[in-house]
Structures are given as C-alpha cells and as structure tokens.
Amino acid sequence: MTAPALVALAHGSRDPRSAATITALTEMIACMRPDLRVAPAFLDLADPDLDSVVDRLVAEGHSEIVVVPLLLTEAYHAKVDVPAVVEAARGRHDDVMIEVTDVLGIENVFFKVLDLRLREALREHRVRELDALVLAGAGSSDPVANAAIARAARAWGHHHKLPVIAAFASSAPPAAGEAVRAHRADGRRHIAVGQLMLAPGFLPDRVKELAYEAGAVAVAEPLGAHEEIAHVILARYAVGAVSLVSFEALFA
Secondary structure (H helix, E strand, O other), X not given: OOOOEEEEEEOOOOXXXXXXXXXHHHHHHHHHOOOOOEEEEEOOOOOOEHHHHHHHHHHOOXXXXXXXXXXXXXXXXXXHHHHHHXXXXXXXXXXOEEEEOOOOOOXXXXXXXXXXXXXHHHHHOOOOOOOEEEEEEOOOOOHHHHHHHHHHHHHHHHHHOOOEEEEEOOOOXXXXXXXXXXXXXXXXXXXXXXXXXXXXXXXXXXHHHXXXXXXXXXXXXXXXXXXXXHHHHHHHHHHHHHHOOOHHHHOO
C-alpha cells in the first residue's frame, strides 16, 4: 500500500527566499523518508497553491493526502485560511481523502534551532557578551497566538538566564525596536534578537532593520530549513496518516 502523500502548507511570501526555504525543508523531508511523496504548497503570495498541488498528486495516482500546516501559532491562518483551502481541495476531489494535521506550533526542539541561528549571528558580528534578549514572532490580532510567543520568550530567557522581551513584527506591540529600547532604558547594552519565524521575508527583514536601528548587537535569521523542524513535520504527518486509516481497514 502506498503511503499518503505529504503536503507541507506554508503561509507564503513574495520574497523568493521564503519559497526556497520551504522547498529546501520539503527536500530534506524527502531525503529522510524516500518512501514518501512530499510537496510544498502555499496559502498566499507564492506558487504552487494547495489546489494545484492536490491536482498534481491526484494525477500521479495518490488517493490519500496529509496536509501539515507550517505555522507556529494557532492564529487566523490556522483557524480560517487552512480549513478553507483544504475544504476547497476536498470539494474538487470527492474520491480523495485529505487529512489536515495540527500546526507545527512551538516545540521544545525549536529552541535548539533558535540558539543555532543566534550563535551564527553572534559569530558574524563578533559578539562575546550578552545581557538581554528579544524574541520576535510574526504577531497576530489573536491574543492567544501572541501569548504563545510570550511564553516561548520566557522559556528562552529562563534557559539562558537573561531578561527577555517578546516582540512582534506586525499586528501587536511591542515591535523589535521598541523591545530593544526598553532593555536599553534598563541599562542593558548587549542585546541580541532571535526570530521565531520559519522563513525569510518582509517581516523578518523588518525585525532586523528595527532592532539594529535601536541598538541590537546581533539579530538571528529565521529558523529556516533544519532537520529538527523536518522531524516535527514528519511527526505531525504520522498522526495525520493514522487518522486516514479506517476502523474497518484495521480488521480487514
């Protein structure tokens, strides 16, 4: 029996670096699991969209598909956009089973990747001393999603035994620059910024610009394509694949 196809569904950006990062992540997953058909898709601003990917997979003979939303919080895109595009794809292919999993969320292993990206930035800028951190997320009008970033910031700061402020690239205060200035007002001078975002694009660039303007000594790149993230995607896929197995099939 052929395993269900895996579609990694990302938000999308006009910045080509974003699509390249998501594609690299799906290629990493395909190398880890050569038995799986793995494809990227995007909600908006980039191609291919989910309909196009599902059409292609169906043409290849796949009748079961697991969609893993590459989102770090349960905000508007997770609650509205993802269900809408998945339902539309189901409506186009009545004979195809499409399962959508939980979003990636913020797993503990992501802090390892966050630290790796921060160390890279510190080396690049030859920074040897830190006395404060800022953790920047995308930001949302949904306070629950922003609270998840704030919790992650507290956990990250506790791990490094440094004061930390959560910041947001859009939709909610404080912005990265405001967070850096708040630390400086408290007498901190060696402030680094981590980015709890998956891929490069306008928002991560804005975080970097504002943070450096405010006096940050280093700003890390987004998480990017990393095997720890690939493993979480595969874990979400595994749960979705099991959900596609009917109770009757287990005893057939």
